[in-house]
Amino acid sequence: MRSLAFVVAFLLVGVSYGEPRKDYAGAQVLRATPENESQLHYLRGLLMKNVYDFWTEPGAVGRPVDILATAFQLPVLKKTLARLGLDFSVHIGNVGDLLKESRIAQERAEAHRQSSMDWNSYHRYDGIMAWLESLATEYPDLCSIEDVGTSYEGRTMKLFRLGSGPDTNPGIFVDGGLHAREWISPAVVTYIINELVRDRVIYSDLLSKVNFYVMPVINPDGYEYSFTDERLWRKTRSDTDSARGCKGVDGNRNWAFHWMEVGASDDPCSNLYAGPEAFSEVEMRVVRDQILRFKDNLKAYLTFHSYSQLLLYPWGYTSDLPEDWRDLDSLAQDAADALFRVHHKHYKVGSVTHVLYEAAGGSDDWAKGVAGVKYSYTLELRDKGHYGFVLPATEIIPSGEETFEGFMVVANFIRDHYS
Ligand SMILES: [Zn+2]
Secondary structure, three states, X not given: XXXXXXXXXXXXXXXXXXXXXXXXXXXXXXXXXXXXXXXXXXHHHHHHHOOOEEOOOOOOOOOOEEEEEOOOOHHHHHHHHHHOOOOEEEEEOOHHHHHHHHXXXXXXXHHXXXXXXXXXXXXXXXXXXXXXXXXXXXXXXXXXXXXXXXXXXXXXXXXXXXXXXXXXXXXXXXXXXXXXXXXXXHHHHHHHHHHHHHOOOOXXXXXXXXXXXXXXXXXXXXXXXXXXXXXOOOOOOOEOOOOOOOEOOOHHHOOOOOOOOOOOEOXXXXXXXXXXXXXXXXXHHHHHHHHHHHOOOEEEEEEEEEOOOEEEEOOOOOOOXXXXXXXXXXXXXXXXXXXXXXXOXXXXXXXXXXXXXXXXXXXXXXXXXXXXXXXXXXXXXXXXXXXXXXXXXXXXXXXXXXHHHHHHHHHHHHHHHHO
16 A cells, blocks of 8 residues: 555655656547537637647637547546537547657658658757758858857847848848747748759849848757657746746747737647746847847748648737738738649638637737738648648748748739739
8 A cells, every 4th residue: 555655646746846757658649529519618718728738729619629539548538628618529549659650650751862862751959050051152142141049048140131122122021930849830930941952043134133031940959849848848948937847938929019918818828828938038139139130121920830821910819900911811812822732732811810819929919010011921731630740841842831821922022013
C-alpha cells in the first residue's frame, strides 16, 4: 500500500508540476461538431479549462472542432462528449504513431539532402537563416538581410528584404512560424521567396515596383523546441510566473490591440495565454518594430499559419467588420480562386470572427488597426485536419505551388494599384 501511495503521489506531482514531456502513444484527435448553442458554449468552456489540446477551436454551431486527448484522457473526453449528446469521430487514430512516422520521414529526408535548402523536408531555424544569408550574398542587387533583434533564448532574428526598387515602393510584409508547431508555414514562406528569386527575370517588373519584407520564423525558440523536445509545442518559450512551471505565451494573443478582450487566456499553462501584458514577448516586439519601420509604405501584411485552409481578414476581436472589408474580401476571393486552380484545394474566405472565432491580440488585427496596413490577412494553410499540424513534408511543394499563385494575386494587385 505504501508503495502504491508513493506511486500515486509521484504521478500527481508529475501531472501537476513542471512540464513533463507528453506521451502521445495512443493519443487521438477527436472531431466533434456542436449542433446547438449550449454544446458550443460547453466546448468553449472546456477549451478555457486547458485540460485538452484543442487543434481547432469551437467557433460556431455546425463547425467541427478537433481535440487532442492522450490515451489517459481519452475515456473521460469521450464520455463527456457523449453525455453532451455531441457526435464525434476519431479523426487521427494514433497521434503517437503519426509523430513517429513523420520523425522517421524527416530523418530520412535529412540524410538524403542534396543541398542545404530544399522543400522535401522541414528545415531548422539556423538552416533557414543561413539560406537567406546566402541569397543576400548571391543577389545583392535584389536581396538584403539584417539582424533586427534577439529572441528570448538568444537567437538572432533577421529581416529579409526582396526588391530591386527604392525604399519608397509599396511594400508587403510577410511573416511565418509564429506558432511553433505549424511547420508548413516557414516552409511555404521560404518556398515563395525561392520562387521569386529563382525566377527573378520573369518577375523583374514586380520586383522593381514592390518591396517584400519577410521574416519566415518569428518564434524561433518555440520552432526549435518543436524539433528538439515537443513536436506539438505552440507558444514562445519565455518563463512565466506559473507555479506549475508552464512556459511560453501565445504570440498571436500578445499584440496590443484590444488585448485580452476575448478568446485569450490569463492562465500561463494555456495554449492561448496572452502574456502578462501586451507585447510581453520580445519576438513579437521585434516584428512590431519592423512593421512600424516600414508602415508608411506597407500596403499588405500576410501572416502564415496552419491548419484549416482559410484566408482571413480582420477583425478578430469583434464580429464587426472593418469599413473597407469589401476591398479585403474581394482581393482574398481572387487569391483563393487562383490558389484553387493549382491543386483544387478550397480555401474559405472571411473575417477571423465570422470564419473562425473571436480572438483578440492577433498580429493581423494589430497590423490593420494600429499600423494602418490596409490589406491584412492571416492564411491558414493545409490541411483540413487529416494530418493537422503533422503535415507530411511531401505536401510542402504542392502547398507552396498553390499558395504562391494566391500570393501573386495580392502582390500584383499591390503593384497595379500603388506603384
Ligand atoms: Zn497559428
